[in-house]
Amino acid sequence: MTALDGLLVADFSRVLAGPLVSMTLADFGAEVIKVEPPGGDETRSWSPPVDAQGRATFFLAANRNKRSVELNLKDPDDLELARELVRRADVLVENFRPGTMDRLGLGYDRISESNPGLVYCSISGFGSKGGAGLPGYDPLVQAMSGMMSVTGPPDGDPSKVGVALVDVIAGLNATIGILIALQERAKSGQGQKVESNLLSSALAALENQAAAWLNTGELPVRLGNVHPSIEPFTTFDAADGPLMICVGNDHQFRSLCEVLGEPELAGDPRYVDNFDRVENRVELEAELNKLFSFNTVEHWVKVLHEARVPAGPVNTIDNGFAVAEALGLDPIDEIDGVRTPASPIGLSRTPAETRLPPPAENAHSEEIRAWLASPRE
Secondary structure, three states, X not given: OOOOOOOEEEEOOOOOHHHHHHHHHHHOOOEEEEEEOOOOOHHHHOOOOEOOOOOEHHHHOOOOOEXXXXXXXXXXXXXXXXXXXXXXXXXXXXXXXOOHHHHOOOOHHHHHHHOOOOEEEEEEXXXXXXXXXXXXXXXXXXHHHOOHHHOOOOOOOOOOOOOOHHHHHHHHHHHHHHHHHXXXXXXXXXXXXXXXXXXXXXXXXXXXXXXXXXXXXXXXXXXXXXXXXXOOEEEEEEOOEEEEEEOOOHHHHHHHHHHOOOHHHHHOOOOOOHHHHHHOHHHHHHHHHHHHOOOOHHHHHHHHHHOOOOEEEOOOHHHHHHHHHHOOOOOEEEEOOEEEEOOOOXXXXXXXXXXXXXXXXXOOHHHHHHHHHOOOX
């Protein structure tokens, strides 16, 4: 038995944030019906890359454990089937532009009259108020939120993160909101509307950088791999490549200096505590880089781990998965030849299960349409 057995999710979302929400619920047992427009979720055609069967890997990433039906919401008959699905659902997930579902007669206010227990989740780029008309794409939000202003080398251009991180964070926030609303429904019997937007998610994810500005008025700047408040907490150049060092306290710094054969560095007045090290980071990093250059990444990782100093190589993605495999984390999910990152959520009694591969376009149309057209039990 999985944790969300018996939960029916009507998934009207596409691209990434919404599909991640419904896939997370599906991994733990919810029945997810993915409603796609004619032609399917647009990420089905976002390629390259494609797998050996020609399927866009972007779509595969966020759509396992779902059944798919294409409904043309401009067609009265299909729209009525969509309404019937929503009337039967426990959860609805959608990420249309705000107002679209209302115009279709699928908005929360109308639907909650016939399904008061529905947990209705809307995901948007900039919220349902002043930003309702703005298109919500991840890189745009990274730019407008200030995230890009603190990402990248100090002497280079602002950079986006290498994945659609804001979409992922907004999806996680939406999932948390849904689960909170379901917990509350168990007490009250009433559903409610859950909203998540990319801009608010990005601002909240700025965490310490946002708090720095909010409480001091000073704008954080791009520091590359350097941490604004901790030192040494960045990459250094070993003889054969970059090495990440995360020294979080004075004890670890003393251990680092001993491993490097320069214990006196820890007693240097410029580096005695973290505040001093941050103030004098340019000089400290120059000295450490010189010492790291005399040996390889593999050597330094080994001896630093033995000294309990956090350190690691800057891996490519394949090596990142290899590390997780070696640590027994089982990071890859595979079903019917489709490989995706496994659910990172571990539950001891009701763990995630993969029952279905990402669906082919309109794969379950006949059975879903017949079910929706039949009388409710």
